[in-house]
Amino acid sequence: MPLIEVSNLVKVYPGGIRAVDDITFTVDRGEVFGFLGPNGAGKTTTIRILVTLLAPTSGTAVVDGIDVTVAPEEVRKRVGYAAQFIGVDDDLTARENLVLQGRLHGLSKTEARRRGDDLLEILQLTAAADRRAGTFSGGMKRRLDLGQALSHDPELLFLDEPTIGLDPPTRRALWVYLRELNARGVTIFLTTQYLEEADALAGRLAIIDEGVIVIEGTPQALKDDLGGDAITVTLAPGDGSQVERVAELIGQYSDAGAARTYDGAVRVFTRDAASRLADVVRTLDSAGIHVARLEVSEPTLDDVFLRHTGGKMRVEEVKPRSRMMFTRKPR
Amino acid sequence: MIRTFRESSILWGRLMRKMVRVKLLLFFALFQPLLFLLLFSQVFDRLDQLPGFAYDSYLQFLVPSIIALTALNSAFQSGIGMVTDIEDGLLDKFLIAPIRRSSILLGKVMADATRMALQALIIVGVSLIMGARFETGVLGVLMMIVLAACFGIAWAGLSNVIALRTGNGELTMMIGILITFPVLFLSTSFMPSALLPSWLDIVATFNPITYIVEAVRALVNTGWDWNAIGKAFGVTAGLAVVTFTAATAAFRKVIS
Ligand SMILES: Nc1ncnc2c1ncn2[C@@H]1O[C@H](COP(=O)(O)OP(=O)(O)O)[C@@H](O)[C@H]1O
Ligand SMILES: [Mg+2]
Numbered sequence: 001m002p003l004i005e006v007s008n009l010v011k012v013y014p015g016g017i018r019a020v021d022d023i024t025f026t027v028d029r030g031e032v033f034g035f036l037g038p039n040g041a042g043k044t045t046t047i048r049i050l051v052t053l054l055a056p057t058s059g060t061a062v063v064d065g066i067d068v069t070v071a072p073e074e075v076r077k078r079v080g081y082a083a084q085f086i087g088v089d090d091d092l093t094a095r096e097n098l099v100l101q102g103r104l105h106g107l108s109k110t111e112a113r114r115r116g117d118d119l120l121e122i123l124q125l126t127a128a129a130d131r132r133a134g135t136f137s138g139g140m141k142r143r144l145d146l147g148q149a150l151s152h153d154p155e156l157l158f159l160d161e162p163t164i165g166l167d168p169p170t171r172r173a174l175w176v177y178l179r180e181l182n183a184r185g186v187t188i189f190l191t192t193q194y195l196e197e198a199d200a201l202a203g204r205l206a207i208i209d210e211g212v213i214v215i216e217g218t219p220q221a222l223k224d225d226l227g228g229d230a231i232t233v234t235l236a237p238g239d240g241s242q243v244e245r246v247a248e249l250i251g252q253y254s255d256a257g258a259a260r261t262y263d264g265a266v267r268v269f270t271r272d273a274a275s276r277l278a279d280v281v282r283t284l285d286s287a288g289i290h291v292a293r294l295e296v297s298e299p300t301l302d303d304v305f306l307r308h309t310g311g312k313m314r315v316e317e318v319k320p321r322s323r324m325m326f327t328r329k330p331r
Numbered sequence: 332m333i334r335t336f337r338e339s340s341i342l343w344g345r346l347m348r349k350m351v352r353v354k355l356l357l358f359f360a361l362f363q364p365l366l367f368l369l370l371f372s373q374v375f376d377r378l379d380q381l382p383g384f385a386y387d388s389y390l391q392f393l394v395p396s397i398i399a400l401t402a403l404n405s406a407f408q409s410g411i412g413m414v415t416d417i418e419d420g421l422l423d424k425f426l427i428a429p430i431r432r433s434s435i436l437l438g439k440v441m442a443d444a445t446r447m448a449l450q451a452l453i454i455v456g457v458s459l460i461m462g463a464r465f466e467t468g469v470l471g472v473l474m475m476i477v478l479a480a481c482f483g484i485a486w487a488g489l490s491n492v493i494a495l496r497t498g499n500g501e502l503t504m505m506i507g508i509l510i511t512f513p514v515l516f517l518s519t520s521f522m523p524s525a526l527l528p529s530w531l532d533i534v535a536t537f538n539p540i541t542y543i544v545e546a547v548r549a550l551v552n553t554g555w556d557w558n559a560i561g562k563a564f565g566v567t568a569g570l571a572v573v574t575f576t577a578a579t580a581a582f583r584k585v586i587s
Binding site for chain 2: 051053054073086088101103104105
């Protein structure tokens with residue numbers, strides 16, 4: 001039996017916004033499941049339904065065999081949740097925040113203290129244990145927030161954009177820790193806008209856009225689905241305006257839809273990059289286009305993402321290989 | 332029952348810890364009442380010479396009003412704290428824990444009551460230093476504190492309704508100030524009933540604060556007036572039923 005079973009889940013907010021529009025998926029015990037989507041896709045809404053903070057409009061969400069609307073308290077005992085926005089009490093110390101969560105989850109004072117000490121150690125906050133959380137850096141607060149979600153040693157962890165606002169080294173350190181947690185048997189449901197993150201952590205992922213799951217699978221399968229390798233043509237600085245024309249010229253070599261245009265670059269996906277590369281060079285050369293760089297690479301999750309989320313609108317904003325960044329909406 | 336007590340005590344403990352650490356949380360609601368106590372007791376010092384003014388000094392008359400004013404201020408602090416906890420994502424942290432929702436409210440009420448009692452005690456202390464006398468002694472002071480805390484809790488219900496409906500701490504504070512002043516002045520807080528214009532005297536009888544102030548005033552100046560005390564608790568209970576019904580509804584709406 002899967003650990004999470006979501007069927008035909010719908011959430012319509014008062015005012016009529018269909019934030020989640022009939023999604024169905026399962027997550028197995030022991031997985032790291034990535035829920036990937038741009039801002040406003042419905043990730044947070046889905047997670048909040050799963051952790052019993054939000055009632056669904058229709059459909060069902062079952063966690064560990066328990067319907068979240070039937071026995072929410074049983075679900076709460078089993079899951080840990082680190083929200084998109086950090087929830088730590090700035091006036092309390094790191095230790096006090098952790099002990100508070102442990103106590104609220106039913107641990108005795110002694111148990112909560114012991115667990116708190118362990119978590120401080122694991123999250124490398126021991127040195128700052130007795131400092132007020134208000135003095136912490138963003139990365140430290142994130143770790144503390146994660147610690148709170150772990151205070152009762154849950155078997156299932158929900159993380160809503162856990163690395164947002166973290167610098168790359170801190171992000172990577174957190175990834176390492178999440179992998180360790182998963183290796184110890186904790187199932188992780190993770191939302192992210194960072195494709196790199198989903199790629200690094202998730203064994204399986206679903207891409208959600210405008211409340212609908214557009215595709216689901218392993219990162220590799222999703223990349224394979226694009227049809228082999230990517231050929232990226234970066235135009236000489238003066239020729240940036242030629243992208244549309246280049247896209248037209250080399251689009252014929254694509255095995256996965258039209259060529260994608262970026263700021264000063266064009267990309268096609270092909271099953272036979274070696275021979276296609278020659279074609280591309282020849283075509284561009286005879287058209288008199290100056291190429292600054294030509295690159296063959298594996299498709300990234302960026303490519304998958306763009307292909308499945310109506311990338312047309314967003315493509316221009318994104319350079320190849322750069323991480324997609326979305327601004328954080330104020331609550 | 333035991334479970335609710337355990338859960339709400341944990342949450343009470345958090346708020347107490349915060350108050351001990353961030354002294355402003357304790358003193359915030361006290362600044363203005365203390366200022367009023369110092370200023371009014373001087374400015375209106377000679378009122379005791381008016382015919383119809385039946386108290387030994389204006390200070391003796393004023394202390395109960397200052398206690399009530401402190402409770403009003405502290406009540407609005409409660410709503411602001413609620414908004415802050417929501418904004419900081421802390422309410423979510425409590426909602427995600429396997430505890431009863433009623434424990435969350437009860438823990439808050441307990442913390443509010445503790446703070447209000449301490450604040451009333453501080454006002455009593457300052458009044459003593461300023462030369463006020465408390466006719467009913469320690470037991471009387473205890474009764475005053477209980478009254479002030481109960482009334483403050485009832486009023487905190489209103490502040491939480493406003494806070495939960497507006498979702499805005501600053502706006503809540505502004506509305507609080509806007510409500511507090513007329514409510515305070517349209518009562519017998521600063522002038523005895525006999526000296527109020529007759530229309531105001533009538534309005535004052537519909538103002539819950541009048542009953543709290545009168546009961547405390549009797550405890551400070553004349554003795555145990557069980558009739559006044561009974562009325563004060565009655566009015567407080569009535570007010571609490573109304574504000575807490577509305578506050579619970581607003582809370583449900585916010586967390587659903
Ligand atoms: N409380 C709310 N009331 C009304 N609309 C909301 C609320 N929360 C989110 N939405 C809307 O629902 C959609 C999905 O939001 P959300 O689940 O937060 O997306 P994500 O987490 O993927 O960025 C967005 O259009 C958002 O504006
Ligand atoms: Mg979100």
